[in-house]
Amino acid sequence: MSFARSAFSFAQRRTFSVSARQNSKVTVLGAAGGIGQPLSLLLKLNKRVTDLALYDIRGAPGVAADISHVNSNSTVAGYKPDDAEGLATALKGAEIVLIPAGVPRKPGMTRDDLFNTNASIVRDLAKAAAEHAPNANILIISNPVNSTVPITAEVFKSKGVYNPKRLFGVTTLDIVRASRFISQLKSTDPANEEVTVVGGHSGVTIVPILSQSNHPDIAGEARDKLVNRIQFGGDEVVKAKDGAGSATLSMAFAGARMADSLLRAAQGENVVECTFVESPLYKDQGIDFFSSKVTLGPEGVKEIHPVGAVNEYEQGLLDACLKDLSKNIAKGKTFVAENP
Numbered sequence: 001m002s003f004a005r006s007a008f009s010f011a012q013r014r015t016f017s018v019s020a021r022q023n024s025k026v027t028v029l030g031a032a033g034g035i036g037q038p039l040s041l042l043l044k045l046n047k048r049v050t051d052l053a054l055y056d057i058r059g060a061p062g063v064a065a066d067i068s069h070v071n072s073n074s075t076v077a078g079y080k081p082d083d084a085e086g087l088a089t090a091l092k093g094a095e096i097v098l099i100p101a102g103v104p105r106k107p108g109m110t111r112d113d114l115f116n117t118n119a120s121i122v123r124d125l126a127k128a129a130a131e132h133a134p135n136a137n138i139l140i141i142s143n144p145v146n147s148t149v150p151i152t153a154e155v156f157k158s159k160g161v162y163n164p165k166r167l168f169g170v171t172t173l174d175i176v177r178a179s180r181f182i183s184q185l186k187s188t189d190p191a192n193e194e195v196t197v198v199g200g201h202s203g204v205t206i207v208p209i210l211s212q213s214n215h216p217d218i219a220g221e222a223r224d225k226l227v228n229r230i231q232f233g234g235d236e237v238v239k240a241k242d243g244a245g246s247a248t249l250s251m252a253f254a255g256a257r258m259a260d261s262l263l264r265a266a267q268g269e270n271v272v273e274c275t276f277v278e279s280p281l282y283k284d285q286g287i288d289f290f291s292s293k294v295t296l297g298p299e300g301v302k303e304i305h306p307v308g309a310v311n312e313y314e315q316g317l318l319d320a321c322l323k324d325l326s327k328n329i330a331k332g333k334t335f336v337a338e339n340p
C-alpha cells in the first residue's frame with residue numbers, strides 16, 4: 001500500500017490510528033524551508049508520528065507554532081541555533097531524521113553546482129546527528145544526494161557510529177514522478193503504476209527501468225522522451241519557478257512517503273522503496289552507494305534487491321549512470337577527508 005494511495009484516506013487513517021503503538025519522534029533539519037514546511041505539515045498528519053521536532057537556522061519556532069494547531073495528537077517543537085542545546089534536543093530520541101537543509105537550484109544549475117554550499121551544511125548536521133541520534137534512520141534530501149549521502153556516511157564513520165542500514169538518500173520523488181509521467185502517457189491511474197528507478201538522484205544517474213513496468217511496450221521516441229522527462233523532471237519545476245527554487249511540494253510529499261514507509265517497516269510491515277543506500281550491487285566497480293529496490297524493516301535496510309533483468313537500452317543508461325555516480329560519490333568522500 002503506497003503513501004500515494006493512502007495519504008489522506010479516512011478509512012486508512014482510522015486503521016493506522018489504532019496501530020500507532022510506539023512512540024516515534026521524527027526530526028526535520030531545515031524545517032522552515034520550501035520543502036521543510038510542507039514536509040513538516042504532512043508529518044503532523046501522520047498518526048505514526050508522536051513527536052515532531054523542527055530545526056532550522058531561521059524560523060523553525062514559528063513553523064512549529066503554526067503546525068502545532070493542526071488537530072492531530074503529536075507534539076510539535078521548534079528549535080533554533082541560539083537555543084541552548086537546540087539542535088541536540090531536536091535530535092535526541094529521534095527515530096527518523098530528515099535533512100532538507102541547504103540551498104536549492106536556480107535555472108541553469110545542476111545539482112552538483114550546489115555541492116560547495118550544501119556539502120558543509122550536511123556535514124555539520126550529520127556531525128550533530130551522529131552525536132545525538134546515532135541510531136536514527138537518517139534520510140538525506142539535500143542535494144546533491146549522490147554526494148551528500150557519502151558525506152554523511154564518512155561523518156558517521158569518523159564518529160564510530162556508522163550503520164549502513166540506517167542511512168538513506170531520498171530518491172522517492174523520482175519514483176513518484178515516474179509513475180505520474182507514465183500514467184499521463186498511457187492515460188492510466190498513477191496509483192496503479194509502479195516504475196522502478198535505480199542509480200542515483202541527478203540527471204543521467206536516474207535510471208528508470210521501464211521494461212519492468214506495466215508498459216514494457218513503450219519504445220522509440222516515446223521511450224526516449226519519457227526517460228528524459230523522468231531524469232530531468234526536476235528541471236521543469238526549476239524553470240517554472242524561475243529563480244525561486246526547485247521542487248518543494250512534490251518533494252515534501254515524497255519525503256513524507258519515505259518517512260511513512262520506514263515507520264510502517266519499524267512496526268513490522270514489509271515495505272519496499274527504491275532508495276540510495278550503501279549497496280553491494282556495484283561494489284566490485286568501486287561504487288559503494290546505489291539506489292535500487294530495498295525492503296525496509298525494523299532495523300532500517302532489510303534487503304537490497306538487485307536491479308534485475310534490463311534490456312540493452314537500459315544497460316546503456318546504467319553504464320552512463322555508473323560513470324557519473326562513481327565521481328559524485330568520490331567527491332563526497334574527498335570533501336570529508338579534506339574538510340573533516
Ligand code: NAI
Binds near residue numbers: 142
Ligand atoms: P530552501 O532554501 O527553501 O530551504 C532550505 C532550508 O534550510 C532553509 O530554511 C534554510 O534556513 C535551512 N538551512 C540552511 N542551512 C541550515 C543549517 N545549517 N541547519 C539547518 N537548516 C539550515 O530550499 P528547499 O527548496 O527546501 O530545498 C532544500 C534542499 O533539498 C536543496 O538542497 C534541494 O536541492 C534539495 N532537494 C532535494 C530533492 C530530492 O529529491 N532529494 C528534491 C528537491 C530539492
